[in-house]
Each structure stands twice: as structure tokens, then as C-alpha cells.
Amino acid sequence: MERSAPRTRRRTIPPASPHRAGHYSGLHPEDQPYQSAMLAVQRPPARSSNPGAVVQQEKEEPEITPAPGLPRDLPEASSLPTLRRSTTPAGDNKEAHGLRAHQRYLPAAAPLKKEVIFRGKPLLQQRYVPTLFTISCLIFLVASGLLAYAFINKKPAPNSQVVTAIPDQLRVDDTFVLAGKGFGINDPLTFTYDQNSNPILDGNGRPLRAHADDIGTFSVQIIVxxxxxxxxxxxxxxxSGKDQTVSVSAIITVEQSSLAPPQLQLSTSKLDFGTSVPGVVSKKDFILxxxxxxxxxxxxxxxxxxLTVSPNTGTFSGRGITQVVVNAGTLAPQAYSGHITFIQRGSSDRPLILTVTMTVKSAPPAALTITPxxxxxxxxxSQNPAxxxxxxxxxxxxxxxWSSSIVTGDGAPWLSINPSSGHLAAHTSQTIKVSVQSQQLAIGSYQGTxxxxxxxxxxxxxALSVAAPGNLIASPPSLSFASVGQNPAAQTITLQNSGGGPLDWTVTAATVDGANWLNATPASGHLEINQSAAVAININAAALKPQSYQGTLTFTYGGGLTKQVPVS
Structure with a gap:
């Protein structure tokens, strides 16, 4: 029995699926999750130069394109069939068709895409919020500090500073009070006038200067x-503060003087101080x-x-200023009325009366009163007052x-008290000493509180008035008498105050022989500025022997200054 060659069973390539590669047949692509397999990629056989020969495609290792998520039970690449291609006519396209179908079934290998992950700095990501919060807190603290400094050290705006001149209508040689408020605390102040910024001079001919007090106010007196x-x-x-320089102005009017006789008038005949309580002192400026x-x-x-007025005397050309002061002191609660009488020296005109009213209400349990x-x-x-x-x-x-504080209009420390504080039991009193230093001031008027x-x-x-020291002039500088058996006629010595302030004077007579033959009448007096007085000098020669006699008249003034006039 002839045995035939065993029939080789050939695997066939399944028909092309209508679905896309990577999906199972029988399910719609939208119903089936994407699946892909490890596919073997086969290359077409090389063409031979002998058309009749059967070309055996070389077996190559397949190129595998992995796809993530695929099942692991893939066929080995060696189990794929070896394709043979004969040189059949072009019309016989079964093998070719099968190959083309298989090639269409195999998808092209897609390149792998690298997954790019942007990673920040972990330390910065962890500290971003705390860092931002800390920076915000620091900014807030700095801003708060700047605002606090601005408000605490804020100097007054120019619009908040006010300067007034009282009175504002004057003549040459009149004195007006320049007062201001809203200035920098303890700031130095200078004063000029008109557009050329000419400095205003004090009584010594130096530029006038002052300081604001602890509440930013000042008060100076200026002579036109x-x-x-x-x-x-x-x-x-x-x-002229340390942070800024501010200039605030007031306007005065200088009037033409007149040759008519002077005539005193009051700016008003009534002045009301309203309601007060015991112990309170109130004051108001008053213009003459x-x-x-x-x-x-x-x-x-x-x-x-x-009721008092300070100062209670003065001299002016156009307008003058004084202060009316009321002291509720120990007054009982009720209405009060008083009068201040103004007279013009050297005039026969009737006195002028200013009526001042005030109402006192009940005082608190403890009340400090002051007199005067x-x-x-x-x-x-050259000399301080007592x-x-x-x-x-x-x-x-x-x-x-009780305690005290002192404020001077020009800011200079010319006013002091001793003691400056103390304790008072109920219904008790204490006396303090008030001193002023005029020697350190320029000529002029000063106010303090x-x-x-x-x-x-x-x-x-x-109120303090500083003047140049009085100067006494005696003329003639010497006297000479001659007598024969009787008293000679009296002679006169004229005294004149040529200084800048009033003076009191006294005269004493002394003789070389010690006898009392030289006399002066009057023996004392008072001289205002530029005022003169006559002193009669008499000789009692009745008891004298015929010979020459010498004596001396000594005039004392100004707290110890002397002028001597020899007499023979």
C-alpha cells in the first residue's frame, strides 16, 4: 500500500474583521473598551530574479509594538505561518489579496508618547501661603507705624494756624500784641514784615524771636x-520747625498822626464775662x-x-491795649457788676467808665483761689524789679x-515762682513768691501767665515793662555863693531824667566843716522819662565866720547811682 505523503494542515488567516484593530468581534467599538494585542509584523518577501522559482520568505524576528493594558496570553511569534509567494500571474491575487488583507489588519506601530509632568518646587509649594501671610503682616505693621508716626508727629497744617494783631489800627510808637495758635509745639518763631521779609526788631535792635508754648500758642508785643x-x-x-517752615500773616494799618490835642476814648463801655465758678480767673483784652x-x-x-486791669497805666499815640481781669475767688454764687475808671493824665475831661459784669455759680467741693x-x-x-x-x-x-506751670508770650524764661507746687488742707492758705528777670530782656513790654x-x-x-535805666542830669554841675553879713540868695539846680525809665531821687547835703549851713528843698522826688524838676539850694551864712566854705550835694537815684554837685 502506497502511503501518501502526509497532508500538511495549513493554518489560515481569518478573514478581515469589519472592526478596527484592537476590538473584539461581535461588539460595537463604542461598547467594547479599547483592547490591543501584541501583533507580529511580517515583511513581504523579496522579489527574485527568477520568475519561475518559488520564493521562500526569510523568517525574521517579528517587530513587536507593545501596547499598554493588553492581555499577556499572546501567541509566540514563531507560531505565525511562513508565507510563501509564487510567481503566479498577476490575475491570481488570492495570496496577494490575503497578504494585503493581513497587512491591512496589522496597524502601524504608533510611536510611544512620553508623559510630561510639570513638577513645582516642593518647598516653595509648601511655604507659599505662610510666606505670603508673613509678608502681608509685615506690610501692615510698617504701614501702621508710618500712619501712627504721621499722626503723632503731625504738624499743624497752614490753614489751622492763626495769627491776630490787637489792635490792628495804630500809629507810630504804638504797641500791638501779635498772638498765634496752632503752631508747632515749642517751635522757634521769627517775625518779619511786608514783602521784603524785613526782620522786626526788639527793643535792643536785634531780630525779634520767640518760642511757641506746650500747646502751640505764642504772644509777643511789637512797637510800630x-x-x-x-x-x-x-x-x-x-x-521754623524741624519738619517744615510755615509763615502765617496778619495785617495792621498805620494811621497818620494828628496835631490835635489827645483825647481818650474807650472801644466799648460794657464788658460781660458770662458765668464762672469760685476760684476761676478770666481775662479779656480791652482797647483804648x-x-x-x-x-x-x-x-x-x-x-x-x-476786678482789676493789667497794666493799669500806659502811653500810646493811636490805640493802646490792656487786659481786664476778673477773679471769682471766694465770691458767693450770684450776679456781680463792677466799674473801671479811666482817666487821661493832664486832661480836665471827665473820667471814662467801663462796666464789667459776671455771674458766679456754685463751686465744686474743693476750690483753689488766688489773690491777687x-x-x-x-x-x-540793669536792675530787676522787686x-x-x-x-x-x-x-x-x-x-x-496744687501744681503750677508758667507760660510767657515770647517763650523766654523770665518769670518764675517759688514754690511751684504744694498741698493745702481744707480752709488753709499758702503764700508763694513771684520773680521776674528784666536784666535778660530787651526794652519793651512782656506778658506771662x-x-x-x-x-x-x-x-x-x-505784665512786665522793661526800660532803659533812668539817668539823672543835674545842672549846673556846681554852685558858688558869696555873702557879706547876710544870707545869699537861693540858687536852683535843675534835675532831668534822660534815661529810658522813671526814677526816684533823694538829695543829701554835707559840709567840710560839719556845720549845717547847706540845705536843699525838696529833699526827694520822682521823675518820669524826660521829666525835669527844680531843687532850691539855700545857704545859712548868719552864723559863719568870714572865710571860704565847701560843701557837697549828693543826689541818689536808680537803686544806688549818685550825682554830686559841689557847693562853695
Missing amino acids: PANWSVGQHTIHAID INAGGRQLTWQASSDQPW VSLTYSGTT DQAVTLQNTGGRPLD INFKGGTNPAVTV
Whole structure:
């Protein structure tokens, strides 16, 4: 029996699936998750130069394109059939068709895409929020500090600074008070006038300077010099603080003087201080007017112990200023009325009356009262005036502690008290000493205030006038008498005050032989500025023997200064 060659079973390539590669048959691609297999990629056989020969395709290792997520039970690449291709006519395309179908079934290998992951710096990501929060806190603290510094050290805006001149209508040689508020605390102040910024001079011919006080206020007195023309003048107060320089102005009017006789007038005949309580001291500026010409000298007096005027005398050409002061002190709660009488020296006109009213209400349990409430000093550049006393009294039923502070209009420390604080039991009193130093000041007028804390916080106003020292001139400088058996005729010595302030004088006579034959009448007197007085000198020669005699007249003034006139 002839055995035939065993029939080789050939594996066939399944028909092409209508689905895309990577999907199982029988399921719609949208219903089946994408699946892919490890596919063997086979290359077509190389063409032979012998068309009749059967070309055996070389067996190559398949190129495997992995796909993620595929099942691991893939067929080995060696189990794939070896394709044979004969040189059949072009019309017989079964093998070719099968190969093409198989090639279409095999997808092209897609290149692997690298997954790019952007990773930040872990440390920065972890600290980003805390860092931002810390920076915000620092910015907030810095801003808060700057705002606090700006508000605490804020200097007043120019619009908040005010300067007033009282009175604002004057003549040459008149004095006005320049007062300001809203300035920098303890800032130095200078003063100029008009557009050329000419400095205003003090009584010594130096530029006027002052300091603001602890609440930013100041007050200085300025004399209108002879070189200021008639018309308006602008007065500048310049705050030269460490942070800024501010200039604030006030306007005054200089009027033409008149040759008419001087005539005193009051700016008003009534002045009301409103309601007060015991222990409170109140004050108001009051303006006097010269309705005539030249200069006038005035003097004032009060008819009530609680009502005073400071200063109580003065000289001016156009307008003058003084302060009316009321002291509620120990007054009972009720309405009060008082009068200040103004007279013009050297005039026969009737006195002028200013009526002052005030109402006092009930006081608190402890009340500090002061007597007097105003002090007036007159000094020179070479001699300080004598000290004065102020009495403090606790009129309440409880003890109190008191303290004091001093404010001067120009900021200079010319005013002092001793002691400056203390304790008062109920219904007790204490006396303090008030001193002024005129030697360190320029010629002029000065104002100060002593503020007391305790009870109703009263105050004492202080007025100081500084003048050049008085100078006494005696003429003739010597006297000579001759007598034969009788007393010679009396002779006269004329005394004149040529200094800048008033003076008191006394005269004493001394002889070489010690006899009392030389006499002067009057023996003392008072001289205002540029005022003169006559002193009669008499010789009693009746008891004298015929011979020559010598004596000396000694005039003493100004706290110890002397002038001597020899007599023979």
C-alpha cells in the first residue's frame, strides 16, 4: 500500500474583521473598551530574479509594538505561518489579496508618547501661603507705624494756624500784641514784615524771636517803629520747625498822626464775662483809643476787689491795649457788676467808665483761689524789679494738691515762682513768691501767665515793662555863693531824667566843716522819662565866720547811682 505523503494542515488567516484593530468581534467599538494585542509584523518577501522559482520568505524576528493594558496570553511569534509567494500571474491575487488583507489588519506601530509632568518646587509649594501671610503682616505693621508716626508727629497744617494783631489800627510808637495758635509745639518763631521779609526788631535792635508754648500758642508785643509808612503792613510769623517752615500773616494799618490835642476814648463801655465758678480767673483784652493826636498817658482804677486791669497805666499815640481781669475767688454764687475808671493824665475831661459784669455759680467741693490774680512789674535792663507775693487758698472742705506751670508770650524764661507746687488742707492758705528777670530782656513790654492746677485751675497774669535805666542830669554841675553879713540868695539846680525809665531821687547835703549851713528843698522826688524838676539850694551864712566854705550835694537815684554837685 502506497502511503501518501502526509497532508500538511495549513493554518489560515481569518478573514478581515469589519472592526478596527484592537476590538473584539461581535461588539460595537463604542461598547467594547479599547483592547490591543501584541501583533507580529511580517515583511513581504523579496522579489527574485527568477520568475519561475518559488520564493521562500526569510523568517525574521517579528517587530513587536507593545501596547499598554493588553492581555499577556499572546501567541509566540514563531507560531505565525511562513508565507510563501509564487510567481503566479498577476490575475491570481488570492495570496496577494490575503497578504494585503493581513497587512491591512496589522496597524502601524504608533510611536510611544512620553508623559510630561510639570513638577513645582516642593518647598516653595509648601511655604507659599505662610510666606505670603508673613509678608502681608509685615506690610501692615510698617504701614501702621508710618500712619501712627504721621499722626503723632503731625504738624499743624497752614490753614489751622492763626495769627491776630490787637489792635490792628495804630500809629507810630504804638504797641500791638501779635498772638498765634496752632503752631508747632515749642517751635522757634521769627517775625518779619511786608514783602521784603524785613526782620522786626526788639527793643535792643536785634531780630525779634520767640518760642511757641506746650500747646502751640505764642504772644509777643511789637512797637510800630518810626520808619513804617502810613498804610497797611503785613506781619509774618514764621514757624521754623524741624519738619517744615510755615509763615502765617496778619495785617495792621498805620494811621497818620494828628496835631490835635489827645483825647481818650474807650472801644466799648460794657464788658460781660458770662458765668464762672469760685476760684476761676478770666481775662479779656480791652482797647483804648486816642481820638485826637500826639501821645496820651492813661491810668485806670477799679471799684471792686475781684476786678482789676493789667497794666493799669500806659502811653500810646493811636490805640493802646490792656487786659481786664476778673477773679471769682471766694465770691458767693450770684450776679456781680463792677466799674473801671479811666482817666487821661493832664486832661480836665471827665473820667471814662467801663462796666464789667459776671455771674458766679456754685463751686465744686474743693476750690483753689488766688489773690491777687494780676501782677505788674517795671524793671530796667540793669536792675530787676522787686519780688511780689501771691496767696493760694483752699476754700473747699477737702484737701487738695496744687501744681503750677508758667507760660510767657515770647517763650523766654523770665518769670518764675517759688514754690511751684504744694498741698493745702481744707480752709488753709499758702503764700508763694513771684520773680521776674528784666536784666535778660530787651526794652519793651512782656506778658506771662502762671497757671495753677487744683480745684478750678485758676491763673495769674503777669505784665512786665522793661526800660532803659533812668539817668539823672543835674545842672549846673556846681554852685558858688558869696555873702557879706547876710544870707545869699537861693540858687536852683535843675534835675532831668534822660534815661529810658522813671526814677526816684533823694538829695543829701554835707559840709567840710560839719556845720549845717547847706540845705536843699525838696529833699526827694520822682521823675518820669524826660521829666525835669527844680531843687532850691539855700545857704545859712548868719552864723559863719568870714572865710571860704565847701560843701557837697549828693543826689541818689536808680537803686544806688549818685550825682554830686559841689557847693562853695
